[in-house]
Amino acid sequence: MIRFGPSGNSESFYAQGYKHTYQAMEWLENMGLNAYEYSFGRGVNLSDESAALIAKYAAAHHIKISVHAPYFINLANPDPEKREHSYDYILSSAHAADILGGDRVVVHVGAEMKMQRDEALRLCREGLKEALLRLKDAGLSHVHICPETRANAGCPLPLPGASRRFCPGEKQKSQGVNHDSIRAFGQFGKLLCAGL
Numbered sequence: 001m002i003r004f005g006p007s008g009n010s011e012s013f014y015a016q017g018y019k020h021t022y023q024a025m026e027w028l029e030n031m032g033l034n035a036y037e038y039s040f041g042r043g044v045n046l047s048d049e050s051a052a053l054i055a056k057y058a059a060a061h062h063i064k065i066s067v068h069a070p071y072f073i074n075l076a077n078p079d080p081e082k083r084e085h086s087y088d089y090i091l092s093s094a095h096a097a098d099i100l101g102g103d104r105v106v107v108h109v110g111a112e113m114k115m116q117r118d119e120a121l122r123l124c125r126e127g128l129k130e131a132l133l134r135l136k137d138a139g140l141s142h143v144h145i146c147p148e149t150r151a152n153a154g155c156p157l158p159l160p161g162a163s164r165r166f167c168p169g170e171k172q173k174s175q176g177v178n179h180d181s182i183r184a185f186g187q188f189g190k191l192l193c194a195g196l
């Protein structure tokens with residue numbers, strides 16, 4: 001099933017007098033949509049209580065929620081302390097996704113900064129493996145990391161070849177990697193990096 005929906009609330013939602021994200025679930029259903037991306041672009045700042053309320057309304061209105069992890073994540077950063085921050089962002093996003101009733105976390109995996117692209121990709125692969133282990137340890141292995149590639153400068157993940165390099169042996173399923181240019185929620189598929 002392919003699902004469609006917005007990331008965040010549109011201006012028209014607020015213009016119609018709505019204020020809260022839980023209210024968006026019925027609003028989306030009335031528009032014929034069935035997915036919603038909760039964006040934590042600038043940090044994970046949703047209480048468990050609010051997430052549970054949104055989840056309740058999402059279920060009632062047949063909306064599947066996914067989460068976008070903070071933009072600050074950079075698994076290509078060789079600094080161990082900075083990588084720890086990236087893992088924390090992924091874990092806290094996965095926790096929120098779980099309470100929201102979702103099981104997918106979109107992650108901008110990393111940027112190459114000044115290093116060679118191959119080195120950045122290697123670090124990203126290692127980082128994703130580590131993130132998966134940490135999700136498992138946290139009891140969140142059912143939450144899928146959806147690496148998102150972007151075509152803009154400074155990103156180590158050009159479309160679409162590099163995304164496949166994160167998923168060796170899984171070429172046929174490479175639609176599981178989320179591309180900014182292909183934001184159809186249903187295309188995410190399962191976490192493909194399990195085969196790393």
Ligand SMILES: [Zn+2]
Pocket residue numbers: 068106108148180
């Ligand atoms: Zn994104």
